[in-house]
Amino acid sequence: MQKSSRLAILALIELAANPDRSISTAEIGEKYRVSAHHLAKVLLTLGRAGLVQSIRGVGGGYSFTGNARRVTLHDIISLFEETEVKCRLADPSEANPEEWALFDVAKEINDIANATYGSITLATMLMQIEKRKRAQERRAEVAAK
Amino acid sequence: MGQPPQDTRDDTPEIRRATEDDLAAVVRLDARVTGQAKPDYWADIFERFGTRRQDKRFFLLADSGGKLAGLIAGEVRGWEFGSEPCGWVFAVSVDPERREQHIGEALFREICARFRAAGVSKVRNMVRRDDRLLMSFFRSEGMVAGPYIQLELDLDDAP
Numbered sequence: 001m002q003k004s005s006r007l008a009i010l011a012l013i014e015l016a017a018n019p020d021r022s023i024s025t026a027e028i029g030e031k032y033r034v035s036a037h038h039l040a041k042v043l044l045t046l047g048r049a050g051l052v053q054s055i056r057g058v059g060g061g062y063s064f065t066g067n068a069r070r071v072t073l074h075d076i077i078s079l080f081e082e083t084e085v086k087c088r089l090a091d092p093s094e095a096n097p098e099e100w101a102l103f104d105v106a107k108e109i110n111d112i113a114n115a116t117y118g119s120i121t122l123a124t125m126l127m128q129i130e131k132r133k134r135a136q137e138r139r140a141e142v143a144a145k
Numbered sequence: 146m147g148q149p150p151q152d153t154r155d156d157t158p159e160i161r162r163a164t165e166d167d168l169a170a171v172v173r174l175d176a177r178v179t180g181q182a183k184p185d186y187w188a189d190i191f192e193r194f195g196t197r198r199q200d201k202r203f204f205l206l207a208d209s210g211g212k213l214a215g216l217i218a219g220e221v222r223g224w225e226f227g228s229e230p231c232g233w234v235f236a237v238s239v240d241p242e243r244r245e246q247h248i249g250e251a252l253f254r255e256i257c258a259r260f261r262a263a264g265v266s267k268v269r270n271m272v273r274r275d276d277r278l279l280m281s282f283f284r285s286e287g288m289v290a291g292p293y294i295q296l297e298l299d300l301d302d303a304p
Contacts, residue, residue: 115275124284128287
């Protein structure tokens with residue numbers, strides 16, 4: 001996964017987890033240790049896709065405008081990078097059996113990755129995050145005893 | 146990334162075991178969802194999962210005031226290459242008009258509770274990887290990729 005895709009997913013998780021407020025690029029950037037400049041470029045793409053809207057002025061920032069139960073990780077990743085494996089030769093008929101066999105392996109792995117990303121929605125991610133937080137809290141409670 | 150309408154009807158169905166009298170409605174629901182009527186298949190499923198080894202086999206329905214809103218079927222099994230016994234879900238279906246009402250979730254949670262009562266601690270299934278609706282449903286219930294990978298061989302290409 002490319003850096004922009006990863007950042008877009010993290011930003012959307014942050015915004016979808018806080019549907020009642022707008023969040024600045026500085027706040028998200030600080031949490032995930034990335035520059036506000038890079039984040040702004042990512043959010044521009046997400047805005048064009050209708051997933052976020054920017055709110056100007058004091059207390060402004062970005063808010064989530066998608067449907068967290070419908071938007072999948074694959075939907076987000078495909079805004080930033082190619083998600084299909086393609087033959088790299090200008091003329092695929094030039095590929096020999098060794099190259100096709102290797103292509104088949106890469107395609108198999110890619111198909112599984114796409115199926116995984118395509119089946120996980122932002123809502124599912126938020127649920128998994130809550131689960132992790134609860135487990136972390138339980139561990140902390142046990143450690144404190 | 147479409148935004149389906151959210152249905153907020155409060156019409157919580159009862160989750161119960163299937164009976165022989167339900168078979169016609171089960172076949173109708175499955176035919177609506179899959180486009181294929183399979184009466185023999187469902188009669189066989191009912192005979193195997195609705196009448197035998199009831200402590201480990203579950204064929205459950207979501208009954209909404211006498212109307213079938215969904216179904217789920219599964220069993221406790223443990224035969225895959227040394228797998229410890231686990232709950233296995235092999236069918237789940239919800240009336241298309243009753244989706245987004247947590248019926249699939251209620252069915253899944255009920256069968257999980259019955260698996261737990263039967264003494265297993267894992268639930269597994271196998272789903273087509275391009276079936277995003279079903280994959281997303283099981284993901285939303287917390288399921289993740291397990292330790293097994295499904296492999297296949299086209300027998301025409303067999304060595």
